[in-house]
Amino acid sequence: MRIQGSDAPITAKEIGRRLGLSQPTVSRILSGASGYRVSPETRRRVLDTAAQMGYRPNALARSLRQGRTNIVGFYTGYGYLDARNPFLAELIGGLQRAADPRQLDILLHGVYRGASTDDIYGELVDGRVDGLFLHTHAADPLAARLRDSALPVVALADAIPGIPSIIADDASGTRMLLDYLWDKGHQGIGYIRPSQRFDSVERRIETFRSWTAERGITADHSPVYEVEFEFSTTALEAMLSSSNPPTAVCCWNDMTAFDLLYQCRKRGIAVPDDLAIVGFDGLLADPRLCPRALVTVGVSWTDIADRAMDLLMQQMRGSQTDSNDVKEGYSAADGGPLLTRLPVSLAAGDTA
Amino acid sequence: MRIQGSDAPITAKEIGRRLGLSQPTVSRILSGASGYRVSPETRRRVLDTAAQMGYRPNALARSLRQGRTNIVGFYTGYGYLDARNPFLAELIGGLQRAADPRQLDILLHGVYRGASTDDIYGELVDGRVDGLFLHTHAADPLAARLRDSALPVVALADAIPGIPSIIADDASGTRMLLDYLWDKGHQGIGYIRPSQRFDSVERRIETFRSWTAERGITADHSPVYEVEFEFSTTALEAMLSSSNPPTAVCCWNDMTAFDLLYQCRKRGIAVPDDLAIVGFDGLLADPRLCPRALVTVGVSWTDIADRAMDLLMQQMRGSQTDSNDVKEGYSAADGGPLLTRLPVSLAAGDTA
DNA sequence: AAAATATGCGCATACGAATGCGCTAATGCA
DNA sequence: TGCATTAGCGCATTCGTATGCGCATATTTT
Numbered sequence: 001m002r003i004q005g006s007d008a009p010i011t012a013k014e015i016g017r018r019l020g021l022s023q024p025t026v027s028r029i030l031s032g033a034s035g036y037r038v039s040p041e042t043r044r045r046v047l048d049t050a051a052q053m054g055y056r057p058n059a060l061a062r063s064l065r066q067g068r069t070n071i072v073g074f075y076t077g078y079g080y081l082d083a084r085n086p087f088l089a090e091l092i093g094g095l096q097r098a099a100d101p102r103q104l105d106i107l108l109h110g111v112y113r114g115a116s117t118d119d120i121y122g123e124l125v126d127g128r129v130d131g132l133f134l135h136t137h138a139a140d141p142l143a144a145r146l147r148d149s150a151l152p153v154v155a156l157a158d159a160i161p162g163i164p165s166i167i168a169d170d171a172s173g174t175r176m177l178l179d180y181l182w183d184k185g186h187q188g189i190g191y192i193r194p195s196q197r198f199d200s201v202e203r204r205i206e207t208f209r210s211w212t213a214e215r216g217i218t219a220d221h222s223p224v225y226e227v228e229f230e231f232s233t234t235a236l237e238a239m240l241s242s243s244n245p246p247t248a249v250c251c252w253n254d255m256t257a258f259d260l261l262y263q264c265r266k267r268g269i270a271v272p273d274d275l276a277i278v279g280f281d282g283l284l285a286d287p288r289l290c291p292r293a294l295v296t297v298g299v300s301w302t303d304i305a306d307r308a309m310d311l312l313m314q315q316m317r318g319s320q321t322d323s324n325d326v327k328e329g330y331s332a333a334d335g336g337p338l339l340t341r342l343p344v345s346l347a348a349g350d351t352a
Numbered sequence: 353m354r355i356q357g358s359d360a361p362i363t364a365k366e367i368g369r370r371l372g373l374s375q376p377t378v379s380r381i382l383s384g385a386s387g388y389r390v391s392p393e394t395r396r397r398v399l400d401t402a403a404q405m406g407y408r409p410n411a412l413a414r415s416l417r418q419g420r421t422n423i424v425g426f427y428t429g430y431g432y433l434d435a436r437n438p439f440l441a442e443l444i445g446g447l448q449r450a451a452d453p454r455q456l457d458i459l460l461h462g463v464y465r466g467a468s469t470d471d472i473y474g475e476l477v478d479g480r481v482d483g484l485f486l487h488t489h490a491a492d493p494l495a496a497r498l499r500d501s502a503l504p505v506v507a508l509a510d511a512i513p514g515i516p517s518i519i520a521d522d523a524s525g526t527r528m529l530l531d532y533l534w535d536k537g538h539q540g541i542g543y544i545r546p547s548q549r550f551d552s553v554e555r556r557i558e559t560f561r562s563w564t565a566e567r568g569i570t571a572d573h574s575p576v577y578e579v580e581f582e583f584s585t586t587a588l589e590a591m592l593s594s595s596n597p598p599t600a601v602c603c604w605n606d607m608t609a610f611d612l613l614y615q616c617r618k619r620g621i622a623v624p625d626d627l628a629i630v631g632f633d634g635l636l637a638d639p640r641l642c643p644r645a646l647v648t649v650g651v652s653w654t655d656i657a658d659r660a661m662d663l664l665m666q667q668m669r670g671s672q673t674d675s676n677d678v679k680e681g682y683s684a685a686d687g688g689p690l691l692t693r694l695p696v697s698l699a700a701g702d703t704a
Numbered sequence: 705a706a707a708a709t710a711t712g713c714g715c716a717t718a719c720g721a722a723t724g725c726g727c728t729a730a731t732g733c734a
Numbered sequence: 735t736g737c738a739t740t741a742g743c744g745c746a747t748t749c750g751t752a753t754g755c756g757c758a759t760a761t762t763t764t
Contacts (some may be wrong), residue, residue, distance in 0.1 A: 059478035061720035084445030093436030262640040288614040290642025319454035413750035
């Protein structure tokens with residue numbers, strides 16, 4: 001940021017010094033302030049000099065003054081996940097796509113391993129971002145902190161009470177999958193859930209129980225297996241050692257389903273002939289990426305990101321004028337829903 | 353950032369005002385400035401008040417003053433790519449993992465569609481990031497601009513002359529793949545390349561030609577097909593309409609190979625029996641993600657990101673003390689190489 | 705008791721851009 | 735000639751934190 005023959009950084013002040021003008025005058029010309037009168041001659045000189053010196057306004061100074069950075073943050077409470085996880089890749093990628101036309105950049109906050117909730121909170125609200133996309137579970141203490149903060153926040157993928165949230169329609173999605181299996185003739189259908197109590201999981205399980213109850217399927221024919229996050233092994237072993245295993249299994253998400261597909265492959269269990277498997281999320285749905293015997297439901301990630309970005313920008317605009325009662329003003333005045341359930345659609349792998 | 357019963361933002365100045373202290377004193381106590389003497393009583397009052405008011409130092413102000421943001425940027429010149437692309441997902445995810453222990457956050461710069469090189473350049477060097485990871489091709493005019501800037505830059509995946517670059521070892525990787533096919537008995541091996549002149553592609557093609565020449569394979573038995581970026585259709589059609597098609601084909605990258613695998617699946621071409629396919633990059637190598645008949649070589653993305661982060665931090669430290677001649681000082685004094693070729697290893701899909 | 709140290713803070717300023725207000729000189733109008 | 739207007743620009747301050755320097759008061763030394 002320095003030019004040849006001079007040690008001075010290229011600032012508006014420096015340009016002014018060279019031209020015998022004040023920094024404010026230079027700033028007004030370069031920032032294109034409206035309603036500001038300046039002689040064409042001066043304007044030209046400033047613009048020329050700025051171009052020649054390669055002047056770039058310092059974004060930090062500008063943001064500090066204007067209280068706006070044009071950056072939105074993304075934080076995930078699942079510290080072990082990054083963009084290499086297909087789910088997070090969809091989330092982040094969708095946000096990238098949505099951010100671009102809105103002239104926003106995205107700050108990927110670190111997971112700050114070992115940091116306290118307090119410290120993490122501090123990193124999130126320290127002024128670097130105008131708003132935040134939050135990907136965590138409702139029980140995360142951080143969520144409560146953020147809900148009470150003035151920072152505009154939108155929760156993604158898992159709903160957080162009090163924070164505008166965008167999630168997939170768990171109930172209808174689960175029903176679509178179960179109906180699909182039912183139509184294929186399956187009578188015994190298992191469900192694989194994680195040990196964690198995620199909101200979305202609870203809703204899916206609940207739907208699973210209602211659905212089986214409606215059809216008079218006994219608990220014996222609709223076992224629920226609890227696994228560690230995205231690993232299916234214990235569930236598969238339980239099924240194999242059962243005297244009356246289900247012919248189909250519904251995984252709470254695609255990553256678990258992928259793991260189950262892999263385990264089946266290794267053990268020579270044909271999918272879907274020996275065991276039908278359905279997932280949830282619509283990951284790796286691009287048929288070019290891989291052949292799969294997986295049926296899943298998914299939202300349009302582009303839609304999710306777009307809606308989330310809109311929601312966040314509404315809040316950001318709100319907090320521009322009035323930094324208090326943002327949430328109230330937002331949900332009352334604009335009638336913005338705190339919980340948006342996006343419709344899902346069925347997607348089948350090309351060997352399913 | 354405001355507290356109940358008061359309109360004042362929570363700043364060091366405000367804390368000082370309440371306690372009858374000056375802002376600098378508060379700042380020194382809260383930032384833990386070393387070698388600063390203050391009475392235990394005052395220190396306690398400041399810390400208590402700060403905690404009670406929920407004080408968070410403003411990162412913009414701090415960065416403006418210190419000339420450091422602890423943020424590194426990522427920019428891709430391939431505007432149509434985002435984290436949903438498996439290649440970019442690996443890149444970004446790897447950087448996330450590498451950034452965390454170094455206490456850095458990552459700014460995903462937008463692709464700024466329709467913006468001029470000049471404008472994009474401005475967004476990158478406006479002070480928001482301490483350093484930049486650049487993912488683009490050598491001919492990108494932006495690369496030249498950045499090379500001449502004072503901003504620490506590390507190029508990823510494609511080498512850029514004059515900028516420290518970290519890439520996979522194209523030559524040895526290509527040889528590994530070709531040797532693999534050779535060992536399988538293939539005599540006619542095709543190569544699919546994109547129409548773009550990427551550095552990495554040129555090196556791979558060059559290796560392909562040397563390798564075939566060494567074995568006396570005629571051009572007839574080692575055809576090169578040119579396709580649009582990551583689409584393989586035209587290549588496959590050319591092969592099918594050939595009177596003497598190769599029995600194996602080497603794709604310049606995995607995404608193209610995935611597309612080719614898909615096309616083969618659709619047309620009932622068995623892989624690898626009818627046609628053997630190898631790729632490059634080692635994408636989706638997690639066997640759980642999908643069954644594939646693909647052999648590929650790949651680098652450890654964790655290693656790439658780690659090395660890249662180290663290289664960038666060296667430059668960042670350099671530009672702290674001396675913002676001129678950073679590149680020279682860096683490569684001469686530290687002996688840091690401008691081009692790092694990371695070794696690759698073979699990875700086969702579980703149906704290959 | 706005078707001088708030499710500590711101790712504990714405040715003052716002033718920097719970082720770089722943005723912005724309300726005010727000042728000067730030129731022009732317009734009567 | 736006299737006053738009002740307007741064009742064209744500078745002054746001062748703001749945003750919030752960091753930091754070199756210096757100034758009082760308190761404590762120890764001679």
